[in-house]
Amino acid sequence: MDDLKNDIEQKFIEDIKSLLAHARSGIAKQINVTMVATYYEIGKRIVEQEQNGHTTAKYGDYLLSKLSESLSKSFGKGFSKRNLELIRQFYLTYKNAKSVISHSLSWTHYIRLMRIEDEAERNFYEIECQNNGWSVRELNRQFDSALYQRLVLSRDKEKVIELSEKGQIIEKPEDALKDPYILEFTGLPESPSYSETELEEALIDKLQNFLLELGKGFAFVGRQVRFTFEEEHFRVDLVFYNRLLRCFVLIDLKIGQLKHQDLGQMQMYVHYYDRFVKLDEENKTIGIILCRDKKDTLVEITLPENNNQIFASRYRTVLPSKEELAQLIESKNN
The missing domain is CATH 3.40.1350.10 (Trna Endonuclease; Chain: A, domain 1)
Structure with missing residues (x-):
């Protein structure tokens, strides 16, 4: 009887743990989506401010330095001039992509993806990260092993375009x-x-x-x-x-x-x-x-x-x- 009681209590405890773990995971994902969307909007506003009659590199440098100083005082780490440059580049890279905000990839994923110059290749890795739940480490491994190029080798022009639009389709x-x-x-x-x-x-x-x-x-x-x-x-x-x-x-x-x-x-x-x-x-x-x-x-x-x-x-x-x-x-x- 005691064993049965202990089993019931243990199952109850494990169920509660599972609920909390699931909630934390969901919260983390939501925070991540919000962060990426916010960085995109910040990048957009930086670019728009730079274009408001001030197109020189000197002004852009000044604007980011001043913004970095103010944000760092208010929000702490994470808003260095270099990070703001990445946020600005994020908007410039993805301003024509309608699906960025809905993606569940982390900011670290996007920092890595932005270093891929070829747009078709970058789109492919972004889709594969999304579809397969790749960590940044897995993304690095697949990029370093030239997955995209190796798949391109065995495909005609039409299929190569499909890679950049849909990722790898196994039919x-x-x-x-x-x-x-x-x-x-x-x-x-x-x-x-x-x-x-x-x-x-x-x-x-x-x-x-x-x-x-x-x-x-x-x-x-x-x-x-x-x-x-x-x-x-x-x-x-x-x-x-x-x-x-x-x-x-x-x-x-x-x-x-x-x-x-x-x-x-x-x-x-x-x-x-x-x-x-x-x-x-x-x-x-x-x-x-x-x-x-x-x-x-x-x-x-x-x-x-x-x-x-x-x-x-x-x-x-x-x-x-x-x-x-x-x-x-x-x-x-x-």
Whole structure:
């Protein structure tokens, strides 16, 4: 009887805690939305005041210094001249964007987003932050790993425009792919002095990071998943399920250059899952081979012309330089 009473009391206490945590979260979000909206309005008024017959840089400098001094006396920290410059830039950057005030991104998000010069790229990261609840740290990681550029590589002009207007939309297998995948979180060296098993273990150890790199809708199913066919055993390195595409996603790891035998093996894995594992209402299985290097011509010749199930992508264990990304984009466009 005492145990039952204690359980009821504990549940009561946990419910109250949950209510308070939810309320605090809601208050924090509301404060954040109000702050961003207020900064936008402050930025607008600064720009309008500067334009009231005073267009010189000297006046703008004087205005911000005087405003900073007064606001700091009244409201404390947070209104340095540098911060007011950022608030002014915030308005100038987003004055044509109708949705800024309704976004739930933090001011710190916008400080980071404003450093992205290309408007289409900036719009993409803003939408993805909103849709996926990225922290500023996650935003930095995705930007540093050039997510936008890597998605652009596999899209035509119309789809690139869609990225900046809607973010990443997952409707078909190709939409979920990247080339290359950036696996810098594994801590492995760029030179392949590690084995495929060590790469697999590093990815599993950092599974949350790997899921973030894979993208939207992925759920982990298992590693070294075994199936038997005509008394012969086979193992798939990594198995995931994508809830948006409603299909299994098989990943095979190759630390060297991709060979046609690797593609044939993945085809067999995919066919097995399609025939014996997936449910009738689920879509066809996708197979992705992550390799250190590949020849696109080999992939095209080995796979069927209408292939939309087997894909090969490069991976890198260090962040690529801007020069390397430019070369990738140029090679894809030629």
